[in-house]
Amino acid sequence: MIYIYDGSFNGLLTAVFEAYYRHEEPAEIRTVINHQINILDDTSYIATDTDKASRVYEAIVLKISEYCLQDIYYTYLSNFEDSGTLVYRYLKLGFSVGKKLNMYQAHESVIAVRNIVYKVMGERHRLLGLLRFSKLDCGVYYAPVSPDHNVLELLAPHFAERMGDQDWIIHDTKRKTAAVCKSGTWYMTDFDSNQYDMVKENEADYQAFWSSYYKNINITERSNINLQKRNMPVRYWKYLTEKQVN
Amino acid sequence: MDIMDKLQILSAAAKYDVSCSSSGSSRKNMPGGLGNGHQSGICHSFSEDGRCISLLKILFSNDCIFNCAYCVNRSTNDLPRASFTPEEVVQLTMNFYRRNYIEGLFLSSAVVKNPDHTMELMVNTIEKLRLEYRFNGYIHLKVIPGANPSLISKAGLYADRLSVNIELPSNKSLKLLAPQKNTDSILKPMNLIKTGIIQRAEEHKSFRRVPAFAPAGQSTQLIVGATPENDLSILRLSEGLYNRYKLKRVYYSAYVPVSSKSLILPNSAPPLLREHRLYQADWLLRFYGFKADEILNESFQNLDISLDPKSDWALRNPGIFPLEINKADYQMILRIPGIGVKTAQRIVAARRVQKLDYDDLKKMGAVLKRARYFITCKGKYHGGINLDSELVRYGLSASFKLEEANNSNWEQISMFQPVPALSASY
Structure with a gap:
């Protein structure tokens, strides 16, 4: 049966x-x-x-x-x-x-x-760290993810507690759903975005600061790419600010 | 100089500080505030050297009056100098945090003008973050040796973790390479922080609302391979720091040559494997109930580079093994190579409802490649080779396959013995 x-x-x-x-x-x-x-x-x-x-x-x-x-x-x-x-x-x-x-x-x-x-x-724990928000023109912080498992609602409470003073959207691009936080409370919704590709002028500055920081903190004499990939599998690099080719 | 230039100089200058952790604090967010602590810490990225990036790790300034030979920021080194303002550090921290780039701030500094002046600038910065910007994310503040105790007490109110770098494993090396620092100027603030933490814990028993003092404790770091100290003396030092100063972590940093012309410093590649073995031994001290003098002793003063310290210890104490997995107590199971804390806990839980055999162990997370020589399951030994054989040492190394050894003619004597006969010589 x-x-x-x-x-x-x-x-x-x-x-x-x-x-x-x-x-x-x-x-x-x-x-x-x-x-x-x-x-x-x-x-x-x-x-x-x-x-x-x-x-x-x-x-x-x-x-x-x-x-x-x-x-x-x-x-x-x-x-x-x-x-x-x-x-x-x-x-x-x-x-x-x-x-x-x-x-x-x-x-x-x-x-x-x-x-x-x-x-x-x-995967939930990994994404608590690897999620990247960018600030949109409307002031909302937007983070795309495409996790292997359906962990969105496991992520949302963490960010609601931590960043309750900012409105944010965590968008699962694979499952076309999103966790949306407005004025400190969050909910799950179906979501398909194209209109959120536009990010603010200012955003380029902080993204550049972060990418530069990422490069400078590396000790080249200790290079160990395998260890890096083990800790941070390449499939998560897609949405990482510091891994975008500028 | 714009922010980008400063950030480049002052993050590159901070990269040799190894501490990365953001754990140990469960600081709560407040209404209208930003951020909170996460007890186990969160890694936000990994750089190409494989190290975790959790905090925005920067120096407040690299304009140093000290001239420590091992340090890239020493006063006689010719490199661009820069200093942040408190507001710049605050803006970077807040904006990085809002984008989830970081878990918080790690602020260290070169000694500008004098220790008090530097410390004051740093404390002002984190005070601004906490009070003016209501930032509740993680803050790790480096204590400048020689700074006024009142500044350290103030730092403890705002930082989650404080650290004083011990830099080198002995006073003699310190005198040689960092003549402006001494053991006293390092241990004094360490003691002060320890007392602060204990005092606050005591007060907490009688009063409900006491502000925390460095809730994530204190840590330190020391450089390995720049000076001739052996691993035994380093481990004894760490043990003392854990027991007497209640440190949460001791970080070891393989010496990276920062000057090609130095006469007193080695000019070789960083001893990364030695650093790795020291961390393994450090874990044995903190989580596995080992003592420094068990891991090494006067006749074995350095960790074996080719073998992890637990396996090495087990091979030097074959009289204890093999242990019956269904009977041995938890503390002894922890000492079996290839079995970690989680697996040991599972074993102890599982055998209350069933007898465990060899296949069960594999499914429960034991690394049998190492554990097989040191255990019996329901009385049966699965090691294949005699425990007191030299072949075991070889078997524990990375490239070994038992099947291949069986096919060769090396050691046929004890191959099919159910339990190894232990020689009396141990």
Whole structure:
């Protein structure tokens, strides 16, 4: 049996709920987008039900832990096609062992989820540093990103806390979504920009200052490009001010 | 001189300062303010030397009255001189921060006129940032040796981290290369900062609202390879700084020749691998419960360049190994080469619900290439070669593959023994 859900977090939790109450063991839990229809598969479409989802949500916190909830949310945000199935298996173990879940560090399901959580957390942390804002003519600070995983809503609270006094937009150019912060509060929205390519005159100054600083802080006698690339993979260079050829 | 020229001169002049971290402070933002601290620190970029760029690291001025032989800014060196104004530093910091280029400011300086004058300019700058511009990002301020204690106390109110550079690993070297500095002028402010931090922590117990004093603690740096001190004396020095002065970090900086004509300084490439080994040993001191005298001793005064210090220590103490992964206590597991803090914690958690075998360890993050010689899993040894064999040292080095060694005729004796027979000579 393959469960198909709508791609929302609530949809995923509903699927976990259904598996439990139907006494079924779905082989996979997939999103509508990822699912390739095969007439030989036995599929069941799961309609998202916030009531059922919140029952699962609360049960996780109560019977397992807040950490477990965070783990499955991060896994859900990852770009791994099979993340739904991994979440399901992880929760199945979690509900059977309860609060002891964090001891099962050598269990297959735990390792699978942990590896993904590390990737998502790692990318979030990396982007906290590598995100680059530029000031637009209208005074808004604009930062484009194209992360591997859907980490936008994990980034936004950090910048809202830190730069709440400036209005900003973090634009996921891959998923065409954005986190927008206005007067200290932020929200997620669909977003496709072309009109934001224009940056202020003044902006060129600070971009030049920064690029110059970047060049001057390097010690040429210690050159180690491999280390640089390991710490800052080239796929993130696209939007780095200091890596634009002037 | 415009800002761009100053920035070029004063960032190039600051690049030999190795401290990059922005961790240890969880300073909160305030309404209408900009910035906050991030406990674990954030790297914002990496330069081509592979080092992290976290802070805007600049000198306030490079116009120095001192003439330290190892330093690029020494007074007799012929190079362009520049000084910022406090307002210029503030504008750069604020505008870089708003664009997420940086995590905060690292402000150091050459000694202009005299230590007090320099320190005052620097403290004024960060005071302006904090009070006038409501900046709450990270600030690391370098303390100028010989500056008035009251200025240092004031600096602690605004900076997250303070540091005094110890520069060279012994008083003798300091006298030789930096005649205007001495151990006293370095250790005194260090002690002052330590006392300030402890005092504020005490006050915090009785009063609710006490302004923090250098909440991210203090650090220092010393230059390696410019003078003849051995690694043992450097590690003992670091240990003393961690224990007695409560430092958060000691940074080691491989000496980069800054003058080709020097008679007293080496003119060779920076000893980068030695620096790397020192950092590894430093980690053993801070996170792995090692003592300096365990890592090295009078008969081994320098770290082995070809092997990491933990593996080297393990090979010199084969009597302790192999350790049974399902029984050994946490402190001992930490001492197994190839097993770090996270893996050790996972092992201790996991074995409460199951017995671990060799394959489990790999999935849990152990580097078996190194760990295999020092452990047993459910009583079984997976090292393949006898622990007291010289081949193990070779096996731990980077290019070794066990399979190839098995195919060669080197050491067939102990290949299939389940547990290595440890010789009595140790």
